[in-house]
Amino acid sequence: MTSFQILYQPRAVIRLLTVCLLLETAYGEDNWINNLLSIDINVSPIDEANKLEVQLTVQNNVKKCMVVEVSIEDNPNITFLSAHATYTACICSLNNYFWDIQISANTVLIGKAEVVTTEDICPDDEDIFPVTSYTTTVSHEILVTT
Template sequence: MLSLQVLYQPGALIHLLVMCLFLETAYGQDNRNNLFSINMKISPIKNANEFTVEIMITNNVDKCIAVKVSTEDNPNIKYLSAHAAYTACICTTNNFFWDIQVYVNTVLRGKAEVVPAKGICPEGEKIYPVTTYMRTAAREISVPS
């Protein structure tokens, strides 16, 4: 009981509240600094200058997230199918693919950003609140000579 009397002192109480606030923002349930991770893999296909680009998005929180995944325009890259941007509800891990043709050595950049979940994630799913969160990945592509 004597140890609890320390909490009745104003200075001790303020220190306790500041510590609780610090712990909540630094180590809270939601990891706002790492909602999802992005990984890009580029694999050659049949022709020497053709590649398959795979961007893998892994959800790092316990709620689903609506994410838009795209690649940047690059004049050295021709998209064999379409230069599409994909939007999906990611609850665990999703993979996105593009087939490309590269004429000279270049760098491809991929981007994933959180977007509003309405119409993307199913009704009743636990959805992470909309936030301005974006991750990028870049890979150098070397064309065999």
């Protein structure tokens, strides 16, 4: 019973609560920041050899919309058949982005999604997520067919 008497002292209680709050905030914030977006890449062949359709799926994992730039990193083995587009969009749940490419050698395709602060992308009535400088990537190895 005497071991519980220390908890009746106001300073001890405040210190204990402060430590608990700091530990939970640090863990919760790290977990929250590391999981803003999920991205997935799907590569499908087009009728001709070494021509592929790339689909990059970006999913928002928080309850607020955010402005995201979506792109495929430059690679000398990849030729973009339509355009090497970088998309900027307001993502509130899930969006898909597409590119048609042709590869000249075995390569690794890298898709990227980055939260940015571009204004006037999301509608005015949307609650916008404030974090910037968050980037996530996904990669996919592609082999040349003969």
